[in-house]
Amino acid sequence: MALIVEKYGGTSVADVDRINAVADKVSSAKRAGDDLVVVVSAMSGETNRLLTLADQIHPQAAAREVDVLLSTGEQVTIALLAMALNARGCSARSYTGGQVRIRTDAVHGRARIVDIDAARVRRDLDKGRVVVVAGFQGVDDDGNITTLGRGGSDTTAVAMAAALKASECRIYSDVEGVFTADPRIVPEARRLDRITVEEMLELASLGAKVLQTRSVEFAGKFRVPLRVLSSFKEGPGTLISYEEELMEQPLISGIAFNRDEAKLTICGVPDEPGIAYRILGPISDAHINVDMIIQNVSADNLTDVTFTVHRDDYVQSEKILRDVAAEVGARGVVGADNIAKISVVGVGMRSHAGIATTMFKTLSADSINIQLISTSEIKISVVIEDKYLELAVRALHSAFGLQIAETKKSSESLTAREPDAVDGGNKA
Amino acid sequence: MALIVEKYGGTSVADVDRINAVADKVSSAKRAGDDLVVVVSAMSGETNRLLTLADQIHPQAAAREVDVLLSTGEQVTIALLAMALNARGCSARSYTGGQVRIRTDAVHGRARIVDIDAARVRRDLDKGRVVVVAGFQGVDDDGNITTLGRGGSDTTAVAMAAALKASECRIYSDVEGVFTADPRIVPEARRLDRITVEEMLELASLGAKVLQTRSVEFAGKFRVPLRVLSSFKEGPGTLISYEEELMEQPLISGIAFNRDEAKLTICGVPDEPGIAYRILGPISDAHINVDMIIQNVSADNLTDVTFTVHRDDYVQSEKILRDVAAEVGARGVVGADNIAKISVVGVGMRSHAGIATTMFKTLSADSINIQLISTSEIKISVVIEDKYLELAVRALHSAFGLQIAETKKSSESLTAREPDAVDGGNKA
Numbered sequence: 110m111a112l113i114v115e116k117y118g119g120t121s122v123a124d125v126d127r128i129n130a131v132a133d134k135v136s137s138a139k140r141a142g143d144d145l146v147v148v149v150s151a152m153s154g155e156t157n158r159l160l161t162l163a164d165q166i167h168p169q170a171a172a173r174e175v176d177v178l179l180s181t182g183e184q185v186t187i188a189l190l191a192m193a194l195n196a197r198g199c200s201a202r203s204y205t206g207g208q209v210r211i212r213t214d215a216v217h218g219r220a221r222i223v224d225i226d227a228a229r230v231r232r233d234l235d236k237g238r239v240v241v242v243a244g245f246q247g248v249d250d251d252g253n254i255t256t257l258g259r260g261g262s263d264t265t266a267v268a269m270a271a272a273l274k275a276s277e278c279r280i281y282s283d284v285e286g287v288f289t290a291d292p293r294i295v296p297e298a299r300r301l302d303r304i305t306v307e308e309m310l311e312l313a314s315l316g317a318k319v320l321q322t323r324s325v326e327f328a329g330k331f332r333v334p335l336r337v338l339s340s341f342k343e344g345p346g347t348l349i350s351y352e353e354e355l356m357e358q359p360l361i362s363g364i365a366f367n368r369d370e371a372k373l374t375i376c377g378v379p380d381e382p383g384i385a386y387r388i389l390g391p392i393s394d395a396h397i398n399v400d401m402i403i404q405n406v407s408a409d410n411l412t413d414v415t416f417t418v419h420r421d422d423y424v425q426s427e428k429i430l431r432d433v434a435a436e437v438g439a440r441g442v443v444g445a446d447n448i449a450k451i452s453v454v455g456v457g458m459r460s461h462a463g464i465a466t467t468m469f470k471t472l473s474a475d476s477i478n479i480q481l482i483s484t485s486e487i488k489i490s491v492v493i494e495d496k497y498l499e500l501a502v503r504a505l506h507s508a509f510g511l512q513i514a515e516t517k518k519s520s521e522s523l524t525a526r527e528p529d530a531v532d533g534g535n536k537a
Numbered sequence: 538m539a540l541i542v543e544k545y546g547g548t549s550v551a552d553v554d555r556i557n558a559v560a561d562k563v564s565s566a567k568r569a570g571d572d573l574v575v576v577v578s579a580m581s582g583e584t585n586r587l588l589t590l591a592d593q594i595h596p597q598a599a600a601r602e603v604d605v606l607l608s609t610g611e612q613v614t615i616a617l618l619a620m621a622l623n624a625r626g627c628s629a630r631s632y633t634g635g636q637v638r639i640r641t642d643a644v645h646g647r648a649r650i651v652d653i654d655a656a657r658v659r660r661d662l663d664k665g666r667v668v669v670v671a672g673f674q675g676v677d678d679d680g681n682i683t684t685l686g687r688g689g690s691d692t693t694a695v696a697m698a699a700a701l702k703a704s705e706c707r708i709y710s711d712v713e714g715v716f717t718a719d720p721r722i723v724p725e726a727r728r729l730d731r732i733t734v735e736e737m738l739e740l741a742s743l744g745a746k747v748l749q750t751r752s753v754e755f756a757g758k759f760r761v762p763l764r765v766l767s768s769f770k771e772g773p774g775t776l777i778s779y780e781e782e783l784m785e786q787p788l789i790s791g792i793a794f795n796r797d798e799a800k801l802t803i804c805g806v807p808d809e810p811g812i813a814y815r816i817l818g819p820i821s822d823a824h825i826n827v828d829m830i831i832q833n834v835s836a837d838n839l840t841d842v843t844f845t846v847h848r849d850d851y852v853q854s855e856k857i858l859r860d861v862a863a864e865v866g867a868r869g870v871v872g873a874d875n876i877a878k879i880s881v882v883g884v885g886m887r888s889h890a891g892i893a894t895t896m897f898k899t900l901s902a903d904s905i906n907i908q909l910i911s912t913s914e915i916k917i918s919v920v921i922e923d924k925y926l927e928l929a930v931r932a933l934h935s936a937f938g939l940q941i942a943e944t945k946k947s948s949e950s951l952t953a954r955e956p957d958a959v960d961g962g963n964k965a
Contacts, residue, residue: 125590125593125594128594129594159613162553162613162617163616163617163620165553166553166556166557166617166620166621166624167620167621167623167624170620170623170624171619171620171623173630173631174616174617174619174620174623174631175616175620177612177615177616177619177631177633178612178613178616178617178620180612181609181612181613184605184606184608184609184612185587185590185606185609187605188591188602188603188605188606189590189591189594189602189606191599191602191605192591192594192595192598192599192602192603192606193594193595195595195598195599195602196594196595196598202601203602203605205605205682207635208680208681208682229680252636252657253636254633254636
């Protein structure tokens, strides 16, 4: 008898029919003998409905009150799911984050979990009950309601799994797992049976919208076996595993991309200590997140600094940067928002040279110009003109042989399923 | 500097505009120097929306989960009102019932308040904050969310006022106070400046839908000065006071009525010990509430027992009663649902004879037949055919001189306002 933590996101509990479907799944698993803790998000659309109300009242509402407001979204879902389980003869109890209790710091809107007192949940499990927990929320030391930020329900599920030492944490959403590339762009993209936590971290932060980055970090820290799978279709999904468990490591696990960014370059900056801070300080003061930062070696004591921001922040960033350029005596500012970032990710590249070479050669063969390059231990990212995005992703997917399973496993050929695109428009 | 507890019902916080209007009122009162605790209900319609969701999932959902669901309604309102107050430069904090904490018994759906730990609220008041509290909800000893039943927000407000020893508890709704009769039926009905708690209890339970009965009982027990007033119009409302405070007692304070009932009579029942239980037991086993119960002296050891139930329960009650009649050997069952109950209420009648005489004479003068009579210390109720209801209420209002203030108070003539009907259709 295994203890499983399951998490269902907003689209999986979007309405009464979907909640009933989740209750069917959960009650079958319970009957099959597993102990279950189910973490749920707000019904899709609910969080936005509440935020619209808040916005009408006070555009800069206190974060404490926004958390009180938003946390009702998951509370509605836990009650309805518990009812649906009870209706199936499956004894269930709902808990808010505060009731569990999931203790967080006091940073409203993006609180971090400090610890979980799972004693109450364990008592219910011991009584044979399914425990339904509100994701995304907790309570600080003063009893104030906090929220973990968008996507925080994934983190709640992983944290519950860690606290309860669950056998597995299953994140159900509208995707069937982690793919070698977005199936909407690369029809022959393949669902991965397994991926390492490091690779998943890179993919999550690079725009493969499968799991919230924090939840993957959390899983890695506590070694929680984490599985991503679809609540709409049967299938084994993708298991996030821990490196040493894998006998043989594929070179590249997948290709991620992001077309939400814009790039800015401040040219001819005097190359002196503190200059990066003087350039990027005003950007972060304006609460603009910076992704890639590239500074090349300087010539004649002058250098160029390039960075990327979200496309929505492009105009404001450019304005700030022009002021900075005047202050520091830079030559000028150039930028573009018609860019896309593509990354190849794989823990295998740590021990293999030649990945970058293959990547650059492939792009060059299609006459795609590389504007920026940035690398980490297990990833290489390039920025190109966005109109080449699909072409580049498909070319790289093929160049790295991702359509073929890297290691032969008889189970994989049996369980592998054709991915459906989320919007149904690009069936593989 | 007085401490005031205010309560705003669902129609007073129905939408963003209404919440802003409440915030205007509260922030003005705060600026004028009062300390304020504001108790709010769910936005009107929200509780029904949530109940509809629950009903779609499971028509007999566990009461514990219904409470988890419904308590989100007030939680949304407290957050929005706190935001609206903050937007007016009025520092405010919201609290759910559990956060306050309002401790109740574990009877979900109609929990009773056991005690309130107001220390946290008091700390906020000491810091100059307005405290916004979710009505209708609490938490049991095991940390489960409970609700107090419909209208429970009134009880929350009174209980908070008692716990904080507030100077006054003000219940804002869409009525301007307690009237001598429903202004929609009696245009010359007069708002009462004061009413005793006993009279208010009779009026509340008799269908004058101003205050929930339990909240009045609670106020009486802890002697909380309770004022009923309109959130839509300025005015002093009606103060519920404690008998000895009044110098002179009017004979009759008001006339209440109820046309939601039906009557049933079981005829020719053997008059023997335990017979009332054998008749009414099966009715209460079917969770049907009985209001009036009348049994007259018996002739030939046979008696008739009449009782009234809610009109919605008439058909089922009649069915049950026919079975009972067969069992106990009664002669038969008769009933009618075209009835109305009218009550005259006043603590003054304790020491004055002749109220009943005036009542019966007035109805007789208009040829209105009295079907049933029931009395308490401070009330006389009669059941008549429902088509005579308006005629009877107007005739009694006039016969008891309720359109004229009983005791001359110069302040009253200045503050008395013409009542508006709630639906705007019967302006006085």
